[in-house]
Amino acid sequence: PGDLTFTIGGMDFGVPMKNLVREPVKGLDGWCFSGVTSGASDFITLGLVFLHSNYVAFDRGNARVGIAPAI
16 A cells, blocks of 8 residues: 655655565565665665656756656
8 A cells, every 4th residue: 555755855756566566476475576675775776666656857968867756
């Protein structure tokens, strides 16, 4: 239920839970693959799951990124 919400620059951007849950893990009842993983860094990489749920425009010439909720 609900979304996983990222707050960037004071704005909220959601990723629906249905986009985060993948297929079940064979041999591990109740476990499934997810579109989210953890790491040992102090930053987050927002990948395909995030990009599919939000409009993202890259302005390489001005070194900036624009994001807008797709919902």
